[in-house]
Amino acid sequence: MSAHGHSESFISKYIFSQDHKTIAKQYLITGIFMGFVGGFLSTFFRLQLGWDGIDLGFLKGVFGNYLTDTGDAYTLAPDKYLALVTMHGTIIVFFVLTAGLSGTFSNLLIPLQIGARDMASPFLNMLSYWFFFVSSVIMICSLFIETGPASAGWTVYPPLSALPKAIPGSGLGMTLWLVAMALFIASSLMGALNYISTILNMRTKGLSFKKLPLTIWSFFLTAILGTLSFPVLLSAALLLIFDRSFGTSFYLSDIYIDGAALTAQTGGSPILFQHLFWFLGHPEVYIILMPALGITSEVIATNARKPIFGYHAMVISLLGISVLSFIVWGHHMFVTGMNPFLGGVFMIVTLIIAIPSAVKTFNYLATLWRGNIHFTNGMLFAIGLVSLFISGGLTGIFLGNAAIDIPLHNTYFVVAHFHIVMGASAIFGMFAGVYHWYPKMFGRIMNKKLGYIHFWLTFISVYCVFFPQHFQGLAGVPRRYYAFTEFEFAEVFIDLNKFMSIAAIIGFGAQFVFLYNFVTSMFNGKKAGRNPWKANTLEWSVENPGHGNWPAAIPEVFRGPHEYSKPGVALDYLPQWISDEDLERGVDYDNEAHDPVKKEITVKPTETIKEGE
Amino acid sequence: MSKIVAPRILSMVLGLFFTIAIAQNSFAQTHESPDNAAAVEHVDETQNPQWKNAPLPQDLANKRLSQFALDKQLDANKSIDTNNSLFYWLISLIVIMLLIVLGTAMKLLNGLSKISGATTKEPNYDKLNGNMFLAFLFVFMGAILYEIMIHKQYLLPESASKHGQSIDMILWITFALTGFVFVVTQALLFIFAFKYRQKEGQTAIYYPKNDKLEILWTTIPAVVLTLLVLFGFRIWVNTTITNANAEEYYEIELYAYQFGWKFRYPGPDGKLGRTDYRLTNTELPGGTVNAIALDITDPASADDIVKDELILPKGVMVKLRMRSRDVLHAAHLPHFRAQMYCVPGTPTQFNLEPLYTTEEFRSRINKPDFNFELACNQICGASHYAMKREIKVVELKDYTAWMSSEKPLFTSAENSNTNQLTLK
């Protein structure tokens, strides 16, 4: 604004803002809030899993309808355990790791890294956030209704999700879930269309696809996956709404419940829903992971002071993952009674997708090799992501093998697999991004000592919680069990569950260190210069970007994003906006005052830009 | 000024949250009126230690209904629980205090290092984190070894079914391969992090790509995965397609409902007859309840035997057919490495051949009180976690003897006790 000197009201500046940076912060803060809600729900049910029948009376005030009075204790009701698991999954998968992660960093980085004044459609962008916001509010509200929120698992398989008589959460709670998800999908489509058109059309001069930072590549492909797969979830949800409210039977057949046969609703197939759901569901896991991988790539290259190893291979792997992720959904359905031959085909394509994942891992390792690693907070989380990605990717090879999946399906092995490879990895990518780009968002650097504490507590507790679950799964223990008391093969792990619960609570506690750091650093963090990490990409060419980002002309791009430690260059980085002539002239771009971007302000008249109305 | 802003904002946010929390009191149920007859009854019901065992759906529904009625009643005479709101204020106070203490401590630390000036240098965080990564590697690997050692006994014993043996084999092959890759890559990651941490005078090398390496580490995983796929595909096809087409098999039906299982044995004719979900729980001629919706107009159904226990004959290919009454369930037989969804409206099946009787298996694994178990492994409602049956495997001759001593669900005149195991 300062560059243009036109004043905006508080509301248009901070609430209904159309500025991509403000929207990014709105997404981030909403995402963090939802993250704490999701995390809290998990500690809530981890208490039950660790100590079966534990007295949770202290939660009676807010969560009274989740508890059963057993006379001398308030214990978690078994169906409300399922409600908690469902809401935890939904909130983390969609609200934190899809909207919170993509929404924040796509919005913040796409215009800044491709050299654009803002998104292609700032208005649509604002709408996208507010749809997301309303969706979040509805989802949170559903936690507090009398019959409890949706309880059929985050995958909401009918008939359980269609029949309020089967579980109380499938009443109003499920309706709110569906409404919230419909809004969420609309939000994510508006966002994704914007990201795609911005990246395709608004790159600055010189920024060809071969010079795009890997963040932008990953946001671009993520947005494409989203636009192609979310509509399918929407249609699945719509059909479910019809089945629930208008008496159709897309998913229902031959059901007898609560003393009556549903003779009017017959002929549908519950398996149809699973196909539709996983047609989104599998791309969805990559919608979550790819932005985290993109962030990690940039953070690792910057802080290892080395070009990312095999830029082309990295891009090709991302492309390969994107394409393949549309044809592997059946691996979630090996034992649903799907034609076994079809299962065999899904198994082959599933294991092919492991190849690009492996290539990415090796490239990360090669990037670290003989680097000069700066352990910034962001870098710690990026390294943590690589470790988690390895651990979780390898267990995918077990599950992708249909034969092995027969005993492992829906056991804790799957829980371990996806929490490590998706949950923890993506959260680590998000943290890496927050620590790394905090200076661009708030002009200050987060406290690094607190960052270290946060990282190590989180990293260790993540492994303590999820690694032992592999053993539980190999022993056949099913997921979504309220207690492990009924089965001999599950009972033996009761002690281990206490351990995991304690680790989970410590891990959740560590997030308050982050929260404290995040909030206080806004006010007393160390002031960041324009380019605190000495990085190459365009966002670091501008200090505290105002409305329209660059006060002067938009810089031109002359080189790829990763020219770190280049031989013949005095400094160990070479930003994209420095031309060869600049280099020959010997500009000291380390010194902000001498940077050619700065100089342009005095040389070129301020370019007039369209104000985002 | 800015230094006190943060805690203030935080306390405002927390205050807001807890105010909302207290307001919530008026919406949340309290279960706290001892003189309320319904409440007492409700308490009694849940106090009953049996409540965890899977109730019949009707019981459960009744329980629900009475609970809802109760909630409505309680809503009428609820009041804000002051003790509780005090509790929340206390917690928020403690949290705020903790945050302030933390903040002050940090400021103090900063101040101290400033006062003592150049003498106390900031610790070398690069070295610290590098060492931490190396230490993490060793602790991590050590912890995994320890886990394997102590949890080996908890893992499933050897497979009790024939196809399960090949599943176990491919599982352990995959385990060995991925284990190797896991150790090598994690070790490289943490050793690189330790070794190449920022140091005085160290520069990174400029090494943006090497196509040969890229090709190498694309083809090696590709080859290994191809082998795994080929091998796995064969086992998968054997388990699901070849076994399903076995010439000789014996059929048993698993019928899942909220929250339990029923098992149907084919009776003398060796055939499981027709069913019709609309007949569920109707009364059969003769007075028994048609719990699994047999259509007794089909003679093949009329002689079917319905039981609460699953008994399998050893050494026979058993075709387990699955059906569900209400929602999705999954029959999970971990000791047999078998699993299949039970889908309302879509019959499914899983074929397996038990290798040992329960007695034999007990002595093989040295656990005299061991039992095979059947669990539900697809979220199906409140008592999902307790949807259990024990499975007994017996010698074929004992099985036949047991079968012929059992009466069919529907007893008509022409049904005599001539049940025999009939293989198809």
Ligand code: HEM
């Ligand atoms: C190395 C490649 C991978 C393979 C071969 C693989 C394979 C599989 C398979 C077969 C399942 C189904 C297991 C079952 O339900 O029985 C599964 C579950 C899952 N995977 Fe992966 N996976 C891989 C990587 C990933 C990645 C990178 C992510 C996320 C970013 C991911 C996220 C998930 C999730 C969320 C589930 C569980 C969903 C649920 O049932 O709730 N996987 N994976």
Ligand SMILES: [Cu+2]
């Ligand atoms: Cu998948």
